[in-house]
Structures are given as structure tokens and as C-alpha cells.
Amino acid sequence: MESLGSSVKKKATERHHKAEVLIAGEQLRLRLHDSKLIKDRRYHLRTYPNCFVAKELTDWLIEHKEAPERETAIRLMQELMAHNIVHHVCDKHSEYKDAKLLYRFRKDDGTFPLDKNVKVFMRGQSLYESLISAEDSIMKVREESSIQYQRTFPGCELIDWLGQNGETSSRKEAVELCRTLLEHGIIQHVTLRHHFFDSNLLYHFRINFRRRRRLTELLGEILRPVQEDPDSPFCLRKLNPETDSTSFLSVQPNKEIKAPLSAVRRSSATSLSGGGPGGYFNSPPGLVECNPKSVLKRVITNEELLCPGAPYIKKTITIVGDAVGWGIVVRGGKPCHIQAVDPGGPAAAAGIKVCQFVFSVNSTLVLQLDYKKISNLIMTGPHTLVMEVMEAIE
Known part of the structure; x- marks a missing residue:
């Protein structure tokens, strides 16, 4: 099938940001009235x-x-x-x-301009509310390539739903509507590989219209440079950017890792995808190990984590990345855990802590995934990262 072209992806990302600004602005307006x-x-x-x-x-x-x-x-x-x-x-x-x-x-x-983009956004918001509020909603947890995605729907089922509920008069019109929604960054294929088709391919809404937006997310999207480097989401941030050699804080503040920036960035990201039973990385010559040993005192299984009465609580944390990344390192697998947090980065500011277990990433359940698949989810997702984590009750 036809893949999703880079130009469509770029336009969808730009329109997605505009949609997020519209939602944030409306939420602010209602709060100011209150x-x-x-x-x-x-x-x-x-x-x-x-x-x-x-x-x-x-x-x-x-x-x-x-x-x-x-x-x-x-x-x-x-x-x-x-x-x-x-x-x-x-x-x-x-x-x-x-x-x-x-x-x-x-x-x-009454001076708000209702141009084509705004009308598409409003149509998408209306469809989202109708779909999520339905008793037997087509938006369900489904699996593709061994990864579970929440609130997904096959393209053909959405086409059927649009016709049955009088949203469109023909399947052709429904496909055109869905393609428009995708091109405006409102819906997307779960792995971003395909445009919209009347088939069993899985799609979901890229925008959670009901989520409370922080206004600082708007600036986060503006300041974010276009990056193709897959290392940045997990690298630890620089402490002294003005110096020649860069220092990064890992788990222990009293131990600095010093190396050229490119080496540290490669090491911190590559350590996520190394081999071995625990998913840990042996650095080749010239790279710096970033916390080669797990911060966990012992191995925790999913069964232990999810056991009724287990001493763990779940938290939902929203992280708005900056020009460097999110400022976290994820390790392990089934479940993965937070190995390191930059104390001056976005993740730390949002409340992410070392030793927390990653439950979901942007509404996708990840307890059965390793760090490679989790890193792919984060790097192919939006700049605003919504993570559910589980941490021990103190």
C-alpha cells in the first residue's frame, strides 16, 4: 500500500500543532471566564x-x-x-x-476566522467526542506487530461508522474525509507508515481533545528544531554548554561523565538498544558508558508489579521536550524502568524519577515491550510525551 510521504507527515505535524494551539486557547478562554x-x-x-x-x-x-x-x-x-x-x-x-x-x-x-483548517479541526473534534462517548465504541485496544495500541479503529470500521451515523453519504466521501483528517494531523496510522485506506489497517486519533493542555506546550512545539537524529529523545542534557568538554548528570550527581558531545549522545541512546538479557550495553571503543549497571536493587516482573495489593502506584506524567530532548534514559524490558533523569531537564520538572516503571507511552501499553520498541514509540510520537509510570509506595 501507499506509504505516508514525508511532505504529508510534515504538513500533518504543522497542522497538529495548530490544532493543539486552538485547544489550549479555548481551554484558557473558558478558565479565564470562570x-x-x-x-x-x-x-x-x-x-x-x-x-x-x-x-x-x-x-x-x-x-x-x-x-x-x-x-x-x-x-x-x-x-x-x-x-x-x-x-x-x-x-x-x-x-x-x-x-x-x-x-x-x-x-x-465573533471575529474568529472559520477557514478550511479550522473547519476540519472542528469536524475532527466532533467525531472524536461522538466516537469516544458511544456505548459500543469502535475505538478499542488492538494489537499490531506485537504492540498494543489504545483507542484504535480499523479504517474500514470507521468508514462503516461514518455512513451508519449519517456523517457521510458514501464510502468515497468517508474516505476523503478521513484522508483530510490525517493530512491535518488529527488521525494517523498507528505506526505512521500508511495514508488512510478503507481496509483493516489500524488508526487512532493523534489528538486527545479532552486532555488538559499546559500552555508551555505551545512554546515547546515552537522551539523544537526539526531533528532526524534518533539519539536526542533519551540523551542526558548538557550542564555546561559553554565549555568545550560537556558534563552530564546521571543517576549519581557526584559522578560526571565527560566526553565530546557526540560520543555522549550516542552512548546514552545506544545503551537503550544493546544486547543481553537485561538490555544493557557494552560500549565499543571511543564511547562512554552511561550507567552500565541497573539502578534497580532486584529484578521486578510484570506479575509482581500488577499483583493486587502490590506496593506500587500509577501516575500519569506529561513531559514537554525541549531542544535537547526529554532528559531521561530508559533501560531493561518487560517492564522497562527509568534508569537516569537529568535533574535540569523536562522529565525531572514533570515528576519523572529514577526506578519508576514505564506502564504506557502516549496511550500505548508497553509493559510487554523492551527498550527498543519503547524508544521507537517515543521518537515517532509527538513532542509532548504522556507517560504512565508505576513507582513503589514509600
Whole structure:
């Protein structure tokens, strides 16, 4: 079958980001209404309905930990302005200014542009809500190439569903709709190998419309460079980028691993895919071992991890990668565990800890997978990583 071309993938990724911005903007708008920050305001003898004061919103973003400081808050709002979600009430300012100026969400004044991309996004959101809310939903856990994927559906079943529920008038129209959704980054083939076909190929929604977005995810997507290097998601981050030799923190802060950057990056990633029963790596000459010994005190099996009454709790953690990666090293298999965490990286900030076991990655169950397949899931997935982990109860 026809594979998914690189140009389609690139456009889908760009449109996926736009969709994420739309969702994040709408979630923020509703929260601001609930907080009474959006209200009618009077300025120069004129009343402007449903407005907010820029300076007050900047304070609110920092207070609610949506931004660490004012500069980031300003950049976040500028991104919403760039996507025509927010604008100055009189359109006198094309940039978001941290001042006593009035701004408004375009949805609140009816100026939100309903172009083709937005209409496709809204159609996809409507279909997602209908599918996930159905009693006998076609979105189920299914397996492909020994990997389980949550909320998947065969292409032919989605085509049947669209016709049975009056969403389309013919199978041809349904296929065209699904192809449009894929090209806009709303649905995708589970392994990103195929375009949409009326067949038993498995697809799922790339966007979880119900997930609560953090606004910093918007900047994470903007700042992320286009990378083809598969090492970056797992490499530990630099501590002293201005020096010639780079230092990385592993599990033990008092032990630094020093080597040229390329060697450390290759080592930390290659250590994920080494041989051996435990999945550990013997470095060839010229590479640096990154925590060659497991941090686990003993081997833990899936049966022990999932046993009723076992002393483990499950947590869902969202990690927004940066220009270097996520700042974690995963090792082992069935189950895999967190071997190392960069204390200054995105994973540590999100709450990932050493010795946690990886339960799922972006809604895909991974307890039966080794580090190679987990690394592939992360590297082929979105920049925002949603991980379910299990950790021992202290």
C-alpha cells in the first residue's frame, strides 16, 4: 500500500500543532471566564465587552503556574495572537504587550476566522467526542506487530461508522474525509507508515481533545528544531554548554561523565538498544558508558508489579521536550524502568524519577515491550510525551 510521504507527515505535524494551539486557547478562554478575568470593561467613555487586561492576565498566568516568568507569559500570548485566537480590541497592537491594554478572544467577539483548517479541526473534534462517548465504541485496544495500541479503529470500521451515523453519504466521501483528517494531523496510522485506506489497517486519533493542555506546550512545539537524529529523545542534557568538554548528570550527581558531545549522545541512546538479557550495553571503543549497571536493587516482573495489593502506584506524567530532548534514559524490558533523569531537564520538572516503571507511552501499553520498541514509540510520537509510570509506595 501507499506509504505516508514525508511532505504529508510534515504538513500533518504543522497542522497538529495548530490544532493543539486552538485547544489550549479555548481551554484558557473558558478558565479565564470562570476566574472572572474576562468581563466588560470601560475605557475612554466606551465599553468593551468580554475583555481582559494584558497585565492582569500576565499576573494570572504566573500565579497559576502556566508560565514561570513574565517573558514566557508574553511569548505564550503572542503565540495565541499569531494564531488569531486573541487580538487587541481595536487591533492597534499586533504584538501582545504586558501593559494595561485591553485584549479579547476572537471567539468572544465573533471575529474568529472559520477557514478550511479550522473547519476540519472542528469536524475532527466532533467525531472524536461522538466516537469516544458511544456505548459500543469502535475505538478499542488492538494489537499490531506485537504492540498494543489504545483507542484504535480499523479504517474500514470507521468508514462503516461514518455512513451508519449519517456523517457521510458514501464510502468515497468517508474516505476523503478521513484522508483530510490525517493530512491535518488529527488521525494517523498507528505506526505512521500508511495514508488512510478503507481496509483493516489500524488508526487512532493523534489528538486527545479532552486532555488538559499546559500552555508551555505551545512554546515547546515552537522551539523544537526539526531533528532526524534518533539519539536526542533519551540523551542526558548538557550542564555546561559553554565549555568545550560537556558534563552530564546521571543517576549519581557526584559522578560526571565527560566526553565530546557526540560520543555522549550516542552512548546514552545506544545503551537503550544493546544486547543481553537485561538490555544493557557494552560500549565499543571511543564511547562512554552511561550507567552500565541497573539502578534497580532486584529484578521486578510484570506479575509482581500488577499483583493486587502490590506496593506500587500509577501516575500519569506529561513531559514537554525541549531542544535537547526529554532528559531521561530508559533501560531493561518487560517492564522497562527509568534508569537516569537529568535533574535540569523536562522529565525531572514533570515528576519523572529514577526506578519508576514505564506502564504506557502516549496511550500505548508497553509493559510487554523492551527498550527498543519503547524508544521507537517515543521518537515517532509527538513532542509532548504522556507517560504512565508505576513507582513503589514509600
